[in-house]
Amino acid sequence: MSNTDQPNLADKSFLSVRDLKVHFPTDDGLVKSVNGLSFDLERGKTLGIVGESGSGKSVTSLSIMGLHRTGTKRGAPRISGEIWLDGEDLVAADPDRVRKLRGQKMAMIFQDPLTAMHPYYTVGAQIVEGYRAHHPGASKKEARKRAVEMLDRVGIPQPDRRVDNYPHEFSGGMRQRAMIAMALVNDPSLLIADEPTTALDVTVQAQILDLIRDLQKEFGSAVIIITHDLGVVAELADDILVMYGGKPVERGPAATIFESPEHPYTWGLLGSMPRLDRELQDRLIPVKGTPPSLINVPSGCAFHPRCPYAELTGGRSTSEVPALAEAAPRHHAACHLPIAERHRIFTEEIAPRL
Amino acid sequence: MLVYLFRRLVNVVFMLLVVAAVTFGIFFMVPKLTGTDPAMLYVGKIADKVAVEGIRHKMGLDKSIIEQFWLFLKGVFVGRDYNAGTDMTHCAAPCLGYSFKTEREVWPLLLNRVGVDFSLAAGACVLWLVFGTATGVVSALRRGTALDRLTMSVALAGVSLPIYFTGLVALAVFGHQLGWFPINYTDLTDDPLAWFEGLVLPWVTLAFLYAATYARLSRATLLDVLGEDYIRTARAKGLKEPVVIGKHAMRSTLTPILTIFGMDLGGLLGGAVLTEKTFNLRGLGYEAVTSIQSSDLPVIMGVTLFAAFFIVMANLVVDLLYAVVDPRVRLT
Numbered sequence: 170m171s172n173t174d175q176p177n178l179a180d181k182s183f184l185s186v187r188d189l190k191v192h193f194p195t196d197d198g199l200v201k202s203v204n205g206l207s208f209d210l211e212r213g214k215t216l217g218i219v220g221e222s223g224s225g226k227s228v229t230s231l232s233i234m235g236l237h238r239t240g241t242k243r244g245a246p247r248i249s250g251e252i253w254l255d256g257e258d259l260v261a262a263d264p265d266r267v268r269k270l271r272g273q274k275m276a277m278i279f280q281d282p283l284t285a286m287h288p289y290y291t292v293g294a295q296i297v298e299g300y301r302a303h304h305p306g307a308s309k310k311e312a313r314k315r316a317v318e319m320l321d322r323v324g325i326p327q328p329d330r331r332v333d334n335y336p337h338e339f340s341g342g343m344r345q346r347a348m349i350a351m352a353l354v355n356d357p358s359l360l361i362a363d364e365p366t367t368a369l370d371v372t373v374q375a376q377i378l379d380l381i382r383d384l385q386k387e388f389g390s391a392v393i394i395i396t397h398d399l400g401v402v403a404e405l406a407d408d409i410l411v412m413y414g415g416k417p418v419e420r421g422p423a424a425t426i427f428e429s430p431e432h433p434y435t436w437g438l439l440g441s442m443p444r445l446d447r448e449l450q451d452r453l454i455p456v457k458g459t460p461p462s463l464i465n466v467p468s469g470c471a472f473h474p475r476c477p478y479a480e481l482t483g484g485r486s487t488s489e490v491p492a493l494a495e496a497a498p499r500h501h502a503a504c505h506l507p508i509a510e511r512h513r514i515f516t517e518e519i520a521p522r523l
Numbered sequence: 524m525l526v527y528l529f530r531r532l533v534n535v536v537f538m539l540l541v542v543a544a545v546t547f548g549i550f551f552m553v554p555k556l557t558g559t560d561p562a563m564l565y566v567g568k569i570a571d572k573v574a575v576e577g578i579r580h581k582m583g584l585d586k587s588i589i590e591q592f593w594l595f596l597k598g599v600f601v602g603r604d605y606n607a608g609t610d611m612t613h614c615a616a617p618c619l620g621y622s623f624k625t626e627r628e629v630w631p632l633l634l635n636r637v638g639v640d641f642s643l644a645a646g647a648c649v650l651w652l653v654f655g656t657a658t659g660v661v662s663a664l665r666r667g668t669a670l671d672r673l674t675m676s677v678a679l680a681g682v683s684l685p686i687y688f689t690g691l692v693a694l695a696v697f698g699h700q701l702g703w704f705p706i707n708y709t710d711l712t713d714d715p716l717a718w719f720e721g722l723v724l725p726w727v728t729l730a731f732l733y734a735a736t737y738a739r740l741s742r743a744t745l746l747d748v749l750g751e752d753y754i755r756t757a758r759a760k761g762l763k764e765p766v767v768i769g770k771h772a773m774r775s776t777l778t779p780i781l782t783i784f785g786m787d788l789g790g791l792l793g794g795a796v797l798t799e800k801t802f803n804l805r806g807l808g809y810e811a812v813t814s815i816q817s818s819d820l821p822v823i824m825g826v827t828l829f830a831a832f833f834i835v836m837a838n839l840v841v842d843l844l845y846a847v848v849d850p851r852v853r854l855t
Contacts, residue, residue: 234759236758270761271760271761284751284753285755286756288775291850298760299761
């Protein structure tokens with residue numbers, strides 16, 4: 170992740186998102202799902218995007234994939250900003266060009282592997298289809314060999330037999346493995362995993378995360394993990410981006426975010442995460458209140474209605490949108506609280522409870 | 524699979540037996556209650572007592588109802604001899620008895636009639652399946668546009684307008700006024716071209732009625748399917764949109780259409796009373812109406828069994844096809 174908000178385009182990263190805005194016109198008003206998001210990601214690195222439902226994390230990933238255009242029943246979303254993937258701006262690119270990149274240079278794993286696979290086609294057929302879409306010259310036999318190879322690689326036993334099974338004949342964890350095989354069949358340089366473990370049994374979750382980590386090491390691809398579960402990114406991510414109400418509120422290296430988080434919302438997320446390595450607490454501390462409406466985003470800092478420290482900003486939290494500012498090298502937060510005050514609150518009030 | 528098929532076929536036979544028993548019960552009990560005598564229906568009004576008794580004995584109407592039903596069933600499977608001393612008639616299997624009115628065998632009569640319904644259904648079902656589904660799909664892909672609203676309005680009209688309205692309008696305009704199509708039915712074996720020409724108007728009007736339902740169903744289903752996660756996955760793989768729609772979405776959309784198609788076709792083969800009446804076609808529906816009007820019990824029995832057979836078989840075929848289409852369906 171770069172040090173500044175607007176780095177030179179010359180030293181562009183492999184994936185570089187600049188001031189991305191995705192707005193959906195609806196009958197009730199304009200839904201600002203993503204409202205000014207920037208980040209960079211290098212090959213071989215993993216970025217964790219964390220946030221509650223409706224924070225804009227899934228829409229971000231769909232926009233990168235170019236799936237926001239087709240994935241909605243309502244009117245087409247308005248998208249602005251830039252998404253640079255290996256020197257190409259995906260926002261400005263022709264949809265057919267983005268389609269060709271999809272599944273080849275960038276691939277995605279979805280939350281629920283049962284609904285994400287077509288129930289009427291065998292797992293093998295679905296992987297073969299993905300391979301042949303980008304390798305028009307490949308014969309069916311080659312593609313099938315490749316599918317078996319991929320299933321083997323993601324740890325499915327007897328892949329040459331399982332390749333002809335239907336998704337409903339797989340267990341949840343196996344299905345997600347198959348989804349990963351499908352996503353990786355064309356050696357993508359960017360892999361987006363949208364809540365890859367949410368729909369799985371706890372016992373299987375760790376296996377899938379391990380698998381993603383191993384495969385990333387092997388393929389050297391850039392990975393974006395989207396989750397509401399800080400435990401997942403703690404396992405995998407090099408960098409973490411915390412989103413709230415369609416905007417980034419904090420970002421930095423994973424270790425820093427866990428050790429010295431700057432934003433009160435991140436404190437809330439950490440406080441609501443169950444941990445076994447600490448003394449038993451009476452209870453988890455939830456983030457009070459509900460996620461903000463994306464049509465009428467609260468004025469100023471979108472988090473202020475739920476922030477216990479909003480009054481300490483001298484009214485700025487309700488009137489002024491906080492910018493993502495550097496709090497420490499490579500660590501940014503969007504908060505009106507003075508840095509010294511934040512550190513004092515964290516060490517005195519928050520850290521002891523975590 | 525074979526076990527399943529066998530079980531289903533046994534089931535079919537059982538269903539038909541029940542239908543036969545109920546129909547037999549109703550139509551042979553009712554004359555008793557109302558005081559009319561089936562034997563009288565055979566011989567007509569001016570028969571003398573001796574003739575009526577003779578007929579009654581020959582037709583087995585003097586036996587108990589259980590015995591009569593047994594003889595009827597036996598006739599269906601092995602044929603039946605109507606025996607009254609010197610006067611003996613053999614009715615080969617499958618024997619559904621003799622019409623009261625025409626005194627001809629019911630089975631050949633119905634076989635002849637059902638050809639009309641097969642002709643009618645064959646053309647109409649292709650038309651409504653192709654045009655109905657295509658319209659629904661286009662409508663779904665262009666949802667919210669003027670085209671979508673127009674086709675859905677037409678479809679609503681199609682569902683609401685009865686065949687005796689659209690049929691008569693079509694006959695008046697294209698048959699009589701413009702003279703484009705003949706308004707008579709010709710057998711396929713007599714003259715294929717005349718058969719085709721004579722059926723164009725019934726096909727189109729009948730297809731219009733059914734296509735409307737199919738358009739609405741396929742539109743709604745496709746819209747649902749397009750919201751499914753696996754469609755998003757297909758797009759995420761970088762498949763071209765025609766493949767996403769034509770392969771992934773359509774496969775799921777056709778499943779419910781297949782179901783009602785089987786039912787509709789089965790129902791149609793068992794007689795389309797209004798269509799037949801409107802276009803003056805003499806099919807099973809026509810036979811059903813006339814036989815009821817004249818209390819021609821053996822014919823009523825036959826028509827009911829024919830219709831039940833087609834509907835039950837259509838059900839079976841649909842269930843079998845379902846297992847082919849949807850791998851999650853296990854036939855056990």
